[in-house]
Amino acid sequence: AKQIKVSLIGNPNTGKTSVFNLLTGLNQQVGNYPGITVEKKEGICKLARGVKAHILDLPGTYSLNASSLDENVVIELLLNKKDKDFPDVAVVVSDVENLKRNLLLFTQIKDLEIPTILVINMADRMKRKGISLNIPLLERELKTKIVLVSARKREGIEELKSLISTYTLLPTTPCVNALSFDDDYFERLQKVFPNQSLYKLWLVITQDVNFRKVDKKPVGITPDFQIKTESELKRYQQKEAIKRYQFINTVLKEGMVVDEKAATGLRSKLDRILTHKFWGYFIF
Ligand code: GDP
Numbered sequence: 001a002k003q004i005k006v007s008l009i010g011n012p013n014t015g016k017t018s019v020f021n022l023l024t025g026l027n028q029q030v031g032n033y034p035g036i037t038v039e040k041k042e043g044i045c046k047l048a049r050g051v052k053a054h055i056l057d058l059p060g061t062y063s064l065n066a067s068s069l070d071e072n073v074v075i076e077l078l079l080n081k082k083d084k085d086f087p088d089v090a091v092v093v094s095d096v097e098n099l100k101r102n103l104l105l106f107t108q109i110k111d112l113e114i115p116t117i118l119v120i121n122m123a124d125r126m127k128r129k130g131i132s133l134n135i136p137l138l139e140r141e142l143k144t145k146i147v148l149v150s151a152r153k154r155e156g157i158e159e160l161k162s163l164i165s166t167y168t169l170l171p172t173t174p175c176v177n178a179l180s181f182d183d184d185y186f187e188r189l190q191k192v193f194p195n196q197s198l199y200k201l202w203l204v205i206t207q208d209v210n211f212r213k214v215d216k217k218p219v220g221i222t223p224d225f226q227i228k229t230e231s232e233l234k235r236y237q238q239k240e241a242i243k244r245y246q247f248i249n250t251v252l253k254e255g256m257v258v259d260e261k262a263a264t265g266l267r268s269k270l271d272r273i274l275t276h277k278f279w280g281y282f283i284f
C-alpha cells in the first residue's frame with residue numbers, strides 16, 4: 001500500500017524533532033543525506049485503518065532563500081517532484097511564541113502549492129505568555145488547516161495524524177502574492193510561463209544564482225530572466241520578505257492577542273514580593 005509522504009519543515013527549535021518522535025515512536029532511523037554531513041531522520045507513522053505515513057524530519061530552516069547546506073536540503077527536496085521523498089503533505093511546525101517569524105517560511109511553503117498543515121507547537125506556553133489565537137480566522141486567512149500541539153504534553157498529535165490522512169482535501173493555494181511589487185520582472189516572467197507557480201520559477205532562478213545548479217533550470221528560461229548581480233537578488237528578496245511580513249502582520253493583528261499583563265504577571269508578583277516593605281527592611 002502507498003505510504004503518505006510527510007515532510008516536517010520549520011525554523012530551528014520549533015519542536016520538529018519532538019513532533020517527529022511522537023509520530024514515529026521507535027519506528028525511526030537516522031542517516032545522512034548523500035554526500036553531505038546533514039542528518040537525515042525518517043520514520044513510519046501508523047494512521048487509522050492501516051494507513052501508514054512516511055515522516056521526514058527536515059533540517060531547520062528560516063526561509064527558502066538558501067544560504068546554508070541545511071537549507072539547501074529543504075529547497076532541493078521541495079523543488080524536485082521526482083525525489084522519492086517529495087511530500088504529499090508539508091507539515092510546517094511553528095512555535096507559538098515566535099509565530100510571526102515562523103510564518104515567513106510558512107507563506108513560502110504555501111507558494112509551492114503543496115498541501116500544507118500548520119502545526120502551532122508549544123501550546124502549553126500560551127497561558128503563561130498571555131497568548132490567545134483565533135484559529136478559524138487564521139485558518140481562513142492563511143488558507144490552511146491548523147493544529148495546536150504541545151509536544152511536551154503530547155497533545156494535538158492524534159488530530160495531526162487525522163489531518164495527515166485527509167491530506168487530499170487540503171487547500172493548495174498560496175496565501176499571499178509576495179512577488180507582485182513595483183517591478184515588471186515578475187509580470188514578464190509569469191507571462192512567459194503562465195502555467196507555472198511564479199514563486200517556484202523564482203526559486204529555480206535564484207537557486208541557480210546561489211548554487212550554479214544549471215540542471216534545475218526550467219526548460220526555456222531565457223538569459224534575460226537570469227539575475228545578474230548579488231545586489232539585485234538581495235533587493236528582490238528583501239521586497240519579497242517585506243510583502244510577506246506585511247501580510248503576516250495584518251493576519252496576526254486580528255488572529256492573535258497577547259495580553260502583556262498576563263505575560264508579565266509572574267514577574268510582577270515576584271517584584272511585589274521583593275519590594276514589600278517587610279522584606280525590604282531585612283534584605284536591602
Ligand atoms: P527542532 O529544532 O525543531 O527539532 O526542535 P526540538 O524538537 O529539538 O525542540 C526544541 C526545544 O523545544 C527542546 O528543548 C524541546 O524540549 C522544546 N519543546 C519542543 N516541543 C515543546 C512543547 O510543546 N512545549 C514546550 N514548552 N517545549 C517544547
Ligand code: MG
Pocket residue numbers: 016017018
Ligand atoms: Mg530537530
